[in-house]
Amino acid sequence: MMSGFDDIPFFDEEPAPRKQQPPATGGIAARAMAARDRQQRPDYLSGLNPEQAEAVESLDGPVLVLAGAGTGKTRVLTTRIAHILSTGRAFPSQILSVTFTNKAAREMKERIGVLVGHAVEGMPWLGTFHSIGVKLLRRHAELVGLRSDFTILDTDDVIRLIKQIIQAEGLDDKRWPAKQFAGMIDGWKNKGLDPAQIPEGDARAFANGKGRELYAAYQNRLRTLNACDFGDLLLHPIRMFRSNPDVLKEYHDKFRYILVDEYQDTNTAQYMWLRLLAQRPKGVPQNVCCVGDDDQSIYGWRGAEVDNILRFEKDFPGAKVIKLERNYRSTEHILGAAAHLIAHNEGRLGKTLFTERTDPDDEKVQVHAAWDSEEEARAVGEEIEQLQRKSHKLNDMAILVRASFQMREFEDRFVTLGLNYRVIGGPRFYERLEIRDAMAYFRLVCQPADDLAFERIVNTPKRGLGDTTIRTLHDYARARDIPMLAAATDIIETDELKPKARKGLFDVVADFRRWQGLLETTVHTELAEQILDESGYTAMWQNDKSAEAPGRLENLKELIRSMEAFESLRGFLEHVSLVMDAEQNENLDAVSIMTLHSAKGLEFDTVFLPGWEEGLFPHQRALDEGGRSGLEEERRLAYVGITRAKHRCHIWFVSNRRIHGLWQSTLPSRFLDELPITHVDVAESEQSYGGYGRGGYGQSRFDKADPFQNTYSTPGWKRAQQNRSDATRDNWGSRSGHAVERIGYGESGPRSRTIDGELVAKSTSTEPSRFTVGDRVFHMKFGNGNISAIEGNKLTIDFDKAGQKRVLDGFVEKV
C-alpha cells in the first residue's frame, strides 16, 4: 500500500553534489556569531529551557522535535525561524515552513513578526501543504497539464462532478453514491496513488469493478476543466518534481531550511512531497526540522501516518531527536488526568510530561452528569456565567465537542442567555448556499471554463432553463470539447433551443461577456456587487419571504465586505478555496465553541468537554471502522481536549441524548473510567430532575467481566475490551507529591506502568441490585416499563411506549 515510496529519486545518488552556498548576508551572520561567542545571546533565546534552546539552535542537519502538549512547540518553531533570519543564514524567502492549518500559519507569521520586528517581510513560503502546493502549481502548471489559472474545487463541486461521471458511465448513482467514491478518491490521493497505482481490491470494490476506470475518468475530467481537487494540490507537485529534476533542483537551492509543524498529522502524500524537497546530496546538511507529538495524532481518518515520526530517523540519517517534556500550560491535575488517560494507549513513543506547578488551590478536573443535552448546555451556561461574575474573560473559555451537531444546543442556550459566543469551524461561511452561488458567478467570470460554476448558476435565479436545456447544452459542449459557457455562446446562434430557453441563455451569455469586460477596469468589490445585482441574484432573495432570506442577504453583504482585503477577484477566489473559514471578530469577548479537532494547538483557561458518552465519544463509527486503533485515536482526541485547559477542565456526560431525532439513553464514556481519582472530582450532582445523582455514575460498569456483551460486539471493541481488562488486572502503582511531579510513564516499558490513582468510579455494583427482573419501574424520559434484564447497575427495560432501552439504575424508580 506504500507504493510510490520506492521510486522517489534519492539525491544522495546524484552524481555531482553541489557545493554549499555561502551565507547570504555574511556580515550579519558574522556579527551574530560573534555575539554568541561573547555569550551575549540574543533576547529571543533567553527564557528558553535547555531542550528548547537546543531545538532552536541546532540549525545544521535534520532535527526531530517530539513536543508534548503545552511544552512550547510553537515557540520553538517561531524562535527557530527568527534565529535563522537574524543570524543571516537565510532570507525569509529561503525558508519553507509548513503548518497544518491556515490558522496556525497566520499565528506563526504574527509571532515571527513580533520576534524579528516587522522589518522582515512576511514569509512567502509559510503555509499549509495545500497552500504551498497551489503556489508551486500556479508557477509550473503547464508541467502537469494545467493552465496556471486552474480552479480549485471544493468537496461539493467534486461530488457533483463525480455524480455526473457515474451517471455518464450508465451506473445507478443511488447504488453507487458519489459521496462515497469521493471519499475513496481522497483516500487514494492521500496515499499518493494514481489511478494506475490503486490496489486491485480497492478498484474492484466500487461500481462493479469500475473503480479504477471512474477514478481515471474523473482525473480526465478535471484536466479538461482545468481544475484541481484538494488531493491534487499535493499530488501534482509530487509528479512535477519527479518528472522535472531541474525544477526540483531549483527549489532545493531555494529552500535552505525546512520546518514542519504537526508532523504526526502528515499523510503519505505530504510525506513524499516533503521528502522530495528535503533530500540533499551526500555531505550537504539536510536542514529539515519536524515537530510533532504522537499523542496528538488525530487525523488518522484522513490518511495521517503517525509512522512518519518513527521513520524520520531512518529517512534522515544522523537526525537529532529532541524531546520537550516540560509542560508550561496546565495544572498538575489537568496534566495528571490527561497522562493517566493516554497511558491506556499502546504503542506510544513514551514521553513523560511534567510540570512544576503544585498550587494547592488548583482545582481537580471536574466530571459532571446531566440528565440530557439540554440540561448539559444549561449547566455549562451557568458555570460560565458564574466564572464571568468572578471576572473571568469569556475569551478564556471554550467548549470543545466531539461532533459539530453538539454545538447547536449550546448556541441555543447562549442566545437565550445573551452570552457572547463564537463558533469556530462550525457550519462554514463559505459553504452556505448563497455564498456558494455568488462565488460561482465570480468564478465563472474569472474562469469561463468552469463548467461546474456554470451549471450551478445558469438557472439561479430562475431563467426558464430547465433540465432539458441544460442537457442539450451539455451534450453540445461535450461533442465539441468546449466549455459550457462557450457552447452557450454558440448555441444561441442556432435554433437548437426553444425560443424561451434561447432568450434566457442569450441574456446569461451577454451578462457574462459584459462582466468579463469589466474585470480589468472595475474595482473588484464594485464588480462583484454589480454581478449580484444585474444577474438578479440579489433580487431573488429580496423577493423571498422565507425566514432565512434576510440573513442570506446579510451574508452576501458580508461576502463583499470581506473582499475588500484582497486586491482582485481572482486573489479572493484563491483565498476562499483554500481558507474555508471567514475571519472572526477578535475583539469581542466571547466563549469559543468548536470541535476537538479544530481545538488542537489552542489553549484556554477553562475548557468544557461535553458529551462524554459511549457512542458519541468514543464515537461509534470510529470504533466500528477503526477497531482498536480507532479507539486509540479517540482517546488521543480526549487527551487533546483535556490538555487544552490551563486551569479548569470540566467534563460532562448526559444520560439521554437525541440521535436521529429520537431519544436514546446513553452510558458514560469509558474514558471517564480511565481518569485517575487523584486528579478528578466527580461533582456532586445537583438538585435538578428527580434523582439522577444518586445512582448512575457512582458505579463502574467495568467491575463486571464483560459488561458490554450485548451492546458492543464489533471485533474492534472486543479487542479493546480485552486489552482494557488486562490493564485493570495489573497493579497500578502510585507516586506523587514531589516538588517536581512526574506524570504518566516513559522509558519504563509497556508492562510496568506507573500510573497513579485508580478508576474514578467507586464500585458499588457488588452490592445486590435494588431491582429484580420483572419489576415495574418509572423512568423520567421513557415512562413506565418492566425490567427484563439486570447487569450490575445497568438495567434492560421494556418500556410501554419507548420500547426496549438500557439505562443505569439510578435513573429509574420502582413504581
Add this chain to the structure above:
DNA sequence: ACGAGACTTGTTTTT
C-alpha cells in the same frame, strides 16, 4: 419547467 408536498436518508472529525 417548476413548485409543493411526500419521502428517504443519514450526521465524525477537515485541508
Add this chain to the structure above:
DNA sequence: CAAGTCTCGT
C-alpha cells in the same frame, strides 16, 4: 429531526 431527493400535479 432535518436536509436533501423524488414524485407528482399543474
